[in-house]
Amino acid sequence: MLFDTHVHLNAEQFTEDRDEVIKRAYETGVKYMVVVGFDRETIPLAIEIAEQHQNIYAAVGWHPVDAIDMTDEELNWIEELSSHPKVVAIGEMGLDYHWDKSPKDVQKDVFRKQIRLAKKVNMPIIIHNREATEDIIEILQEEDAKQIGGIMHCYNDSVDYVQTCLDMNFYISLGGTVTFKNAPLPKEVAINVPLDRLLIETDAPFLAPHPNRGKRNEPAYVKLVAEKVAELREMDVEEIGKITTENALSFFKIS
Known part of the structure; x- marks a missing residue:
């Protein structure tokens, strides 16, 4: 029994064969999924997919790359959607310093606003981090995100930061990069993260694991x-599946 804690079934790459993709997941032993919406187009579809499938849930938030496009109207919209019975987290949110569409100060402002919203509605958060670790940790600490906790999505950072994340009430989620031959960091993290804080994901359609x-x-x-x-x-893969699924069910408060 597996739980994909971060998947974009709402991406255009799945428009033609979404149902078949979901069926293959179930047949492979994936019992639960969280579809992550991150802008005006993907958020409604994430909820729609979750409504259509008993064990698929949704997260709603605003991606840092598109932070410049977010207004108070979108923030209010996300707050309204947070009460939907299939919405289990706010995100993905965070900072992305790889792309230059949204200035850093705008990204930080939108990030802080979403953390405050999540605290207001008492929901955990999902963090997107690309080349911005120090700033993300600083903002999470300043905004006291420990109150609600969250997930470090597709963690690809040094093991040195893991304890800081754990101390802030965060889980560490590993994706396809842990299988890459030239990626030692996620492998080291996989060995060292406490089992009760470990999650797994695909971030599909991105970052396909080896050999794909x-x-x-x-x-x-x-x-x-x-x-x-x-x-x-x-360890046995069945045991890892059991532990990470139980962790995810507890984190997302899915009974």
Whole structure:
């Protein structure tokens, strides 16, 4: 039994065969998924997909790359959607210093606003971090995000930051990069994260794990992530699946 905690089934890459992709995931042992919406187009579709499938849930937030497009109207909209019975988290949110569409100060402002919103509605948050670790940690600490906790989505940072994240009441989620031959950091993290704070994901259609690297990712491939983590920790894949699924159910408050 597996839980893909971060998937974009609402992406255009799945328009033609979404139902088949979901069916393959179920057949591979993926029982639960969270579809993440991050802008005007993807948020409604995330909720629509969640409404259509019993064990699929949604997260709603605003991506840092598009922070410049976010207004108070969008923030109010996300607040309204947070009360939907299938919405289980606010995000993804955070900072992305790789792309230059949204200035850093705008990203930080939108990030802080979403953390405050999540605290207001008492929901956990999902963090997108690209080349911005120090600033993200600083903002999470200043905004006291520990109150609600969250997920460090697709964690690809040094193991040195893991304890700081744990101290802030965050879980560490590993994706396809843990299977990449040239990616030592997520492997080290996979070995060192406490089992009760470990999650797995695909971030599909992005970051497909080995041996599918470079192709379209899909939620069925979360099994490859679980297998690599199990190998690194010298555990049975079934046990990793059980632990990470129980962690996710607890985190998202899914009974």
